[in-house]
Amino acid sequence: MSGIPDSVQVNPQGRKPVISREDIIAAALKLLGPNRSVSTLSLREVAREAGIAPNSIYRHFRDLDELAVALIDLAGQSLRQIIGEARQRATSEESVVQGCTDAFMEQLRADDRLLHILLREGTVGSDAFKKAVERQLNFFEDELRLDLMRLARIKKTGLYEPALTAKAITRLVFAMGATALDLPKEKYAELTGQIVLMVRMIITGTQTMALSQKTK
Amino acid sequence: MSGIPDSVQVNPQGRKPVISREDIIAAALKLLGPNRSVSTLSLREVAREAGIAPNSIYRHFRDLDELAVALIDLAGQSLRQIIGEARQRATSEESVVQGCTDAFMEQLRADDRLLHILLREGTVGSDAFKKAVERQLNFFEDELRLDLMRLARIKKTGLYEPALTAKAITRLVFAMGATALDLPKEKYAELTGQIVLMVRMIITGTQTMALSQKTK
DNA sequence: TGTACATCAGTGAACGCGCGTTCACTGATGTAC
DNA sequence: TGTACATCAGTGAACGCGCGTTCACTGATGTAC
Numbered sequence: 311m312s313g314i315p316d317s318v319q320v321n322p323q324g325r326k327p328v329i330s331r332e333d334i335i336a337a338a339l340k341l342l343g344p345n346r347s348v349s350t351l352s353l354r355e356v357a358r359e360a361g362i363a364p365n366s367i368y369r370h371f372r373d374l375d376e377l378a379v380a381l382i383d384l385a386g387q388s389l390r391q392i393i394g395e396a397r398q399r400a401t402s403e404e405s406v407v408q409g410c411t412d413a414f415m416e417q418l419r420a421d422d423r424l425l426h427i428l429l430r431e432g433t434v435g436s437d438a439f440k441k442a443v444e445r446q447l448n449f450f451e452d453e454l455r456l457d458l459m460r461l462a463r464i465k466k467t468g469l470y471e472p473a474l475t476a477k478a479i480t481r482l483v484f485a486m487g488a489t490a491l492d493l494p495k496e497k498y499a500e501l502t503g504q505i506v507l508m509v510r511m512i513i514t515g516t517q518t519m520a521l522s523q524k525t526k
Numbered sequence: 527m528s529g530i531p532d533s534v535q536v537n538p539q540g541r542k543p544v545i546s547r548e549d550i551i552a553a554a555l556k557l558l559g560p561n562r563s564v565s566t567l568s569l570r571e572v573a574r575e576a577g578i579a580p581n582s583i584y585r586h587f588r589d590l591d592e593l594a595v596a597l598i599d600l601a602g603q604s605l606r607q608i609i610g611e612a613r614q615r616a617t618s619e620e621s622v623v624q625g626c627t628d629a630f631m632e633q634l635r636a637d638d639r640l641l642h643i644l645l646r647e648g649t650v651g652s653d654a655f656k657k658a659v660e661r662q663l664n665f666f667e668d669e670l671r672l673d674l675m676r677l678a679r680i681k682k683t684g685l686y687e688p689a690l691t692a693k694a695i696t697r698l699v700f701a702m703g704a705t706a707l708d709l710p711k712e713k714y715a716e717l718t719g720q721i722v723l724m725v726r727m728i729i730t731g732t733q734t735m736a737l738s739q740k741t742k
Numbered sequence: 743t744g745t746a747c748a749t750c751a752g753t754g755a756a757c758g759c760g761c762g763t764t765c766a767c768t769g770a771t772g773t774a775c
Numbered sequence: 776t777g778t779a780c781a782t783c784a785g786t787g788a789a790c791g792c793g794c795g796t797t798c799a800c801t802g803a804t805g806t807a808c
Contacts (some may be wrong), residue, residue, distance in 0.1 A: 324750035325803045347650045350565070353795065365751050365796075373795090429647045433704045434563045440708055471723060478698060478724040481705075485697040488649045492656055507687060508694040508728075515731030541770045568761065581763075589762090629800035675799050 331370045334360050335380060339423045344491060348378045348427055349435045378435065379442040385424035386446025390453060392417055403461045407509050414500045416482065417491050427487040449475045458513075468520025475516045479509055489501070536675045547586045550576050551596060560707060563595045564643055565651045574657035594651065595658040602662025606669060608633055619677045623725050630699065631718045634706050645704040661690075663700070667692045684736025691732045695725055 337360035341351060353374055357364040371377045396413035402408040415423050432443040438472035462469040469475065486505050490498060553576035569590055571633035573580040587593045616622040633641050648659040671692035679683040684693065703720050708715060723726060 324748080324805075326750080326805090327751060328750085328803095342637035345653070349563075349650075352793075354793070363753050364794090365754090365798095368796085369751055373542050383687075431708070432567075433646045434650050436553060437708075438560070444705070444708075465533040470727075474720055474723055475727065477720070478727060481701040482694060482698045489660070489697075491649075492653075492660075502691055502692070507690055511686075511691065511728050511731035511735065512724075513731070515729070518730050518734045519727065540772075540781080542772090542786080543784060544770095545785085569763090570761065579786050580761090581765095581787090584763085585784055 314524065327364070327369075329362055329370075331362060331380070331476070332378065332506075334362075334367060334370055335384070336360075338377060342423050342427065344426075347434070348381065348431055348439070351451065375436050375438055378403055378439050381427055382442040382446060384418060385428040386449060388422070388424050388449060389414075389417070389446075390427060393450075394453070403513070406457070406461065407513070408449040411483070411502055411506050411509065414487065415505070418487060419495060419498055422464055423488075425489060427440070429484055430491060432484070447480060451480045454480060467517045468524055470516040470523060472516075475512060478512050482498055482512070483509055528656070531650040532711065543585075545576060545578055545582070545586075547596070550578075550583060550586055550593065553575075554593060558643065563650070564597065564647055565656070569592075575639050577674050586725070587698070591652050591654055593619075597640070597643055598655065598658040598662060602638050602665060604642060604725065605630075605633070605662075606666060609666075610669070613673055619681060619729070621705055622677065623729070625716055625721050625724065627699070631706070631714055631721070634703060635711060635714055642707060645700055646707060663696060667696045668678075670696060678733075683733045684740055686732040686736040686739060688732075691728060695729050698724055698728070707722070 315343050330417060333482065338348075338351060341355060341359055342348065351374060353367055354364045356374070356377070358366050360367075367374075367377075370477075392413055393410050394407045395408060400409040419431075428443065428446065432447070434440075442461070451473070454474050455520065456477055458469060459472050462472075483505055490501050493501065550572060552560050554564075554567060554572050557571060557575055558564065558616055565657070567590060569583055569622075570580045572593070572687045573583050576583075585594075587596075608629055609626050613622060616625040634645075644659065646661065648656065648663070650656075650672065667689070674685060674692055675688050678688075700716065702724070706717055
């Protein structure tokens, strides 16, 4: 994590910090919900939630934007770890798609605030914020691309434009995931089924396109 | 368009309105841009841009939320018309995908503010606002579904889950379109190519899946 | 060990600002007769 | 046609509020000697 480090680590003089960056991030997360987006958080509000004076936030973050970026980076890391674990567990292509989608939706269902942010706010906010979201999505796409190529090697199926395939899957799943946030939980199972089918469409498509390209 | 109608239409008494709902909507649109989203507009700001007193807005809209919903409805109508025209012009499936994507990207390139809103802000804002976006997307999906079914009939190809296919395409294209808003215009051609390929993946996928279902 | 000192995390008060909303109003328009 | 009247779109002033940011400060901690 970049940004202003806790001063105690850099310069061991002075008063020890009694609150940490993490405490402030946790306070911000508490305030977020289906009807509160990161860009509507105010500095004073976060400070209030964290139980500190408004201006104390400046000791840890240049401004709220820097806090927002920290939230996004955290969210990306968290999600990639979860999906990475789901990937390890799966073996066949079918179970990878199903397994990862299940893990994704499970995290959604558990009201993971970090994931909500990542899904919901990629298109609004400051440039720094949008870039941070884009960066995390790119990480994600890249891991997915490697995984698709690995599976294609094992199954000896072709793979047309792996990078583009990974991008399509990622963007589609995130877009569908975002709609889930406003859905009642009972609909999640149905939505999961839809997402799995959509992803299969894309994968079947690339395989078929690779095939017809080869036979040309 | 629902909402409070211009009173002159309902009750022909009193002073004639010198500004209209449309004037206020136009003022709001002027204020929007890559770094201004609908939810950050203030009532006073819109009034200033429209050249009226802040409280005059209340004569036309209950609150800014109602204005935002009006913007979304307009945006949806506008986009559906553009895509509808592109659809009319095309005949083969390949040219429909290419033609509609071109029309879509052309509109983006022309900095159509309405389209920006639709792409960018589907996941933030008030419930009413999010519902309005969802409603427009559903209209769009439905028209696409009918078109896919029409093409499948002509070409005698199968079509696996037309509604789901339409949804996948719509959501993916909108998600990719949203990323375009932060891209320099030189990259638009490349992005258009990517989108066309992605849509082909999905269509190829559904056709292949329909085929393998039939032969079972 | 004791003392003087430097550091700096967190504070409390204050600032000016733009906000949404309210209120009583003005005066142009259309209606009734 | 002329006159009295009702309607209501738009106004201007005022309100209380929460905001981001600044400033000089306090006092706990660690360091030097």
